[in-house]
């Protein structure tokens with residue numbers, strides 16, 4: 001182990017001594033949730049942080065930076081490069097398309113589909129910062145077959161630079177050139193503030209194909225070509241930065257598990273070659289309901305035995321939250337609203353996310369009307385101080401977000417508090433399962449077929465997780 005690497009490794013151990021809970025900010029309304037998150041868990045046993053998408057950061061750069069600095073938060077910036085891949089024709093809603101005569105485009109470029117977000121204020125800023133091809137800056141989406149070009153245009157390294165610098169640059173903008181000497185008056189006295197580097201750097205999730213192999217090839221192409229840059233900028237320059245990359249785990253689905261395992265082995269083999277650079281993996285899973293917990297833990301242990309010391313989850317579904325609470329995952333980005341899909345054809349506008357209500361008994365978000373029906377049948381579905389016995393539909397949008405934050409953090413605290421009891425977590429899950437199961441007939445009569453199917457599959461998932469957790473907790477106990 002070289003000198004730099006040793007130092008890097010030591011600081012990594014330091015970072016890992018405490019786990020990090022990241023509030024997921026992918027929509028403007030999530031800023032409200034972030035404030036509530038900071039308010040509620042100021043005494044949290046975890047490091048607190050924010051996982052913010054670049055387009056939201058561009059819209060609210062100063063206010064997000066101020067929150068990061070004044071609350072001493074860790075942060076991760078998701079470059080959201082996939083947003084530039086979405087063509088207007090795939091976009092679900094009607095929005096303004098720029099007039100082609102203004103763009104002075106070539107015949108070849110006329111073949112390209114207009115980008116879905118061209119009229120959004122962050123589009124040009126990010127396209128410029130990432131050094132995206134000219135045609136993207138003119139408002140056209142990146143065609144799938146040109147994704148390989150991104151590596152030639154150094155777009156990936158530009159997104160890394162963006163993540164490394166954006167918060168520090170904004171901080172300098174707010175406080176001036178003397179920022180590193182700025183003293184902030186706090187109730188407890190003066191303190192020197194200096195923005196930290198990001199918790200880890202993300203390589204963009206490129207939705208190119210459903211196969212992991214192609215994506216992995218793209219990533220390792222980057223490692224081979226930009227190794228010096230990565231070593232200089234990331235590994236040696238800043239001790240707390242963890243290099244991480246998202247892994248599309250669609251193939252984690254039960255029915256395609258064999259294929260996924262093959263691809264995952266391929267990934268591990270490739271990774272060994274760059275083990276001096278890679279210490280962290282952040283995992284995306286696109287469909288929590290179908291995730292097999294047994295396979296998930298095998299996946300995590302494989303990563304660990306391959307020298308990956310930081311494992312982070314971007315989706316905060318039930319299994320992930322529990323694995324985080326029992327200390328198997330280092331960081332998790334917790335959502336306070338129904339998650340955005342990673343599939344570009346399904347991604348909605350970043351501004352308006354319809355209100356969804358977190359139903360603690362089912363450990364998932366449901367529409368307000370379904371939550372209301374459950375409330376009418378069960379009588380109570382939340383014990384948080386925001387709800388205080390009221391029906392979900394009687395809450396304001398702001399109250400719903402507060403409820404979502406409160407109930408998610410409450411759930412996390414419950415799991416965390418009983419992590420040392422063998423049956424603690426499975427008991428919580430079994431109680432929730434039984435409460436809903438007893439009322440299953442009434443629920444079926446009251447909700448739509450689609451909602452009932454979703455409730456049922458959720459219930460099945462909770463049952464599966466309860467059984468699985470019983471095994472995991474026993475296993476962990478034996479090891480201690």
Ligand SMILES: [Zn+2]
Pocket residue numbers: 382383384385386387388403404406407
């Ligand atoms: Zn509530």
